[in-house]
Amino acid sequence: MILDYAYFGDVVTFDTTFGTNKEYRPFGVFLGLNQFRETTIFGATILFDETEDSFTWLFETFLAAHNGKQPKTIYTDQDVAMGKAIRTVFTESYHGLCTFHIMQNAVKHLSSTKDQEEEEGGQEEDEQEDKESHILTDFSTCMYEYEDKTLFQEAFDTMRSKVHS
Numbered sequence: 226m227i228l229d230y231a232y233f234g235d236v237v238t239f240d241t242t243f244g245t246n247k248e249y250r251p252f253g254v255f256l257g258l259n260q261f262r263e264t265t266i267f268g269a270t271i272l273f274d275e276t277e278d279s280f281t282w283l284f285e286t287f288l289a290a291h292n293g294k295q296p297k298t299i300y301t302d303q304d305v306a307m308g309k310a311i312r313t314v315f316t317e318s319y320h321g322l323c324t325f326h327i328m329q330n331a332v333k334h335l336s337s338t339k340d341q342e343e344e345e346g347g348q349e350e351d352e353q354e355d356k357e358s359h360i361l362t363d364f365s366t367c368m369y370e371y372e373d374k375t376l377f378q379e380a381f382d383t384m385r386s387k388v389h390s
Contacts, residue, residue, distance in 0.1 A: 226266060226267050226268055227290065227291060229257070229259065229265045229266075229267060230255075230257070230267040230268075230291050230294070231291070231292075231294070232259075233257045233258065233259050233260070233265055234257060234267055234291065234294060234296055235257075235296060235297045235298070236257055236258070236296060236297065236298045236299075236300075237255055237256065237257050237267060237296040237298070237299045237300070238255070238256045238257070238299070238300040238301070238323065239253060239254070239255050239256075239299060239300070239301050239307075240253065240254060240256075240301065240302060240323070241253040241272065241275060241302075241304075241307075242302060250271050250272060250273060251271070251272045251274070251275050252269070252270070252271050252272075253269065253270045253271075253272060253283070254266060254268070254269045254270075255267040255268040255269070255287060267287075267291070268287050268290065268291075270283055275304065275306055275307070276306050277306040277307075277309045277310050279306075280306055280307045280309075280310030280311075281310040281313055281314055283310075284310055284311065284313075284314035284315060285314055288314065288315075295315050295316070295317045295318050296315065296318050297317075297318060297319065298318060298319045298320075298321060299311060299315055299318050299319070299320055299321070300320075300321045300322065300323045301320065301321075301322065301323065302322070302323055302326040303322055303326055303327070303330060308320065324368060324369075327368070328364075328365065328368070331361060331364045332361060335360045335361055335364060335388065360384060360387050360388060363380065363383065363384035363387065364384060366380060367380050367381050367384060
């Protein structure tokens with residue numbers, strides 16, 4: 226792990242959502258890719274809890290094990306405590322959010338808006354929705370398909386107009 230991190234540790238992903246043990250303690254893994262685009266494990270942990278203090282301790286311990294080398298980029302989920310600990314410990318790193326977690330959050334929050342509209346709207350609204358793209362399709366398109374800022378902004382504004390505040 227130490228050698229792999231020394232060579233391939235510029236971009237790291239850290240996630241505690243892989244599962245839990247029988248005591249329901251969070252299991253976390255630091256991952257990256259090697260020169261063959263194979264998943265490489267840089268470290269693993271079982272945490273007592275998912276508090277800012279626990280993450281701060283973990284990230285400091287991780288850096289100590291890897292001679293203080295900070296990743297250039299670290300991707301995580303949207304955990305607030307983890308984000309605070311990253312700002313404290315990984316001061317030289319860019320912190321990005323994993324697109325998988327962003328999409329999961331969109332499904333969780335935006336699909337309920339669609340379900341409510343279907344219940345309230347009846348047949349006429351169902352026909353209109355068949356003609357318009359679904360909000361999650363629009364969201365995915367905004368996430369992955371636009372590089373031009375103007376085109377992205379137009380698509381994003383269209384998507385936002387479909388969501389009730």
